Amino acid sequence: MKTENKVSRRDFLEKMTPATLGILAGGGIKQSARAHDHATGVTAPQASAAEEKKFVPVMITPFGTDLKIDYDNVSRVIDFYLAAGAKGFFANCLSSEMYFLNDQERIDLTRHVVKRVKGKVPVVSTGSFGDSLADKALFAKKIEDTGVDGVILISSHFARPNESDEVLMENFEQFFALTGNMKLGTYECPSPYKRILSPEVFKFLVSNRNLIYHKDTTEDLGKIEEKLAVSKGTQMELYNAHSATALKSLQRGGKGMSPISGNFYPEIHTWLCQNADNPSKSEDANWIQGEITRMEPLISRAYPLSAKYFLKKRGLPVELTCRANSKVITPEQQQVLDTAHSTFTGWCDRLGIQVVKG
Numbered sequence: 001m002k003t004e005n006k007v008s009r010r011d012f013l014e015k016m017t018p019a020t021l022g023i024l025a026g027g028g029i030k031q032s033a034r035a036h037d038h039a040t041g042v043t044a045p046q047a048s049a050a051e052e053k054k055f056v057p058v059m060i061t062p063f064g065t066d067l068k069i070d071y072d073n074v075s076r077v078i079d080f081y082l083a084a085g086a087k088g089f090f091a092n093c094l095s096s097e098m099y100f101l102n103d104q105e106r107i108d109l110t111r112h113v114v115k116r117v118k119g120k121v122p123v124v125s126t127g128s129f130g131d132s133l134a135d136k137a138l139f140a141k142k143i144e145d146t147g148v149d150g151v152i153l154i155s156s157h158f159a160r161p162n163e164s165d166e167v168l169m170e171n172f173e174q175f176f177a178l179t180g181n182m183k184l185g186t187y188e189c190p191s192p193y194k195r196i197l198s199p200e201v202f203k204f205l206v207s208n209r210n211l212i213y214h215k216d217t218t219e220d221l222g223k224i225e226e227k228l229a230v231s232k233g234t235q236m237e238l239y240n241a242h243s244a245t246a247l248k249s250l251q252r253g254g255k256g257m258s259p260i261s262g263n264f265y266p267e268i269h270t271w272l273c274q275n276a277d278n279p280s281k282s283e284d285a286n287w288i289q290g291e292i293t294r295m296e297p298l299i300s301r302a303y304p305l306s307a308k309y310f311l312k313k314r315g316l317p318v319e320l321t322c323r324a325n326s327k328v329i330t331p332e333q334q335q336v337l338d339t340a341h342s343t344f345t346g347w348c349d350r351l352g353i354q355v356v357k358g
Contacts, residue, residue, distance in 0.1 A: 127153070
């Protein structure tokens with residue numbers, strides 16, 4: 001890219017505000033007109049589609065003892081998430097062990113999720129695999145063809161750790177030229193390395209109306225607030241992956257939550273999304289925020305195997321098998337997870353949430 005083009009883009013971005021973008025709120029990932037009944041037992045103030053906060057699970061992938069994808073149990077997990085109030089799905093993500101799947105498995109898994117969900121809620125899936133930008137664009141098209149509502153781009157797939165934001169934006173630009181009007185999102189995935197999007201890069205992305213989804217992993221409320229200021233009033237929806245900043249990010253305009261703890265107790269995140277802005281529930285919301293913050297480092301050991309153990313304890317017939325590095329739950333970690341399960345049911349009792357049976 002020539003220098004004058006880079007300067008031109010920066011000048012353009014500095015002038016951009018949500019108002020000048022001319023994009024109406026609520027234009028992001030489309031929400032099905034068909035409401036989904038869930039079993040959380042929560043009564044919350046009604047919100048418009050644009051205001052609704054959404055829990056979007058980062059899906060685990062059940063494998064059989066042969067380490068092949070167990071699609072029957074994939075379906076059971078989907079149904080479980082829906083019953084717990086999920087308003088979307090992120091298939092083929094890090095929690096799905098996507099780096100341990102081949103391309104065809106990534107496509108087949110995504111297609112299965114889309115077919116099982118049947119349009120009840122939106123589905124997004126990672127599509128930025130490939131050595132070159134052209135390869136990435138070809139694979140993204142295959143993911144789009146499964147019927148997803150958005151194809152997710154890993155930020156660290158588009159620049160090396162030592163490369164500048166200018167290089168990152170240039171590569172994004174070239175990719176966008178190859179993918180046309182494809183609906184896209186971004187994900188600051190920790191692997192191959194965590195590439196946090198700067199305000200300038202995020203402003204550049206938001207200026208593209210095809211960018212509708214962002215999964216944030218900064219774990220920094222200040223950086224989240226910077227992104228929310230850029231995306232306010234636009235089509236871009238921000239989903240926070242960090243449990244410890246869940247409540248504040250929702251209250252400051254985040255669209256929803258997408259943390260790994262959603263694979264343990266999705267009902268809790270559904271409740272938090274529904275009640276983050278409910279004054280009558282503020283005491284309970286602050287209390288449960290403290291509880292999930294305390295619990296996060298305990299349940300995340302040996303993840304995603306720990307999540308499969310927890311879901312099995314909840315009644316889902318998933319095998320304790322992973323392709324990722326975590327292969328065994330130690331007796332000590334089993335005790336931690338057993339205690340966490342008892343704690344979770346106590347949370348539900350206090351908040352009046354009906355526990356979903358696996």
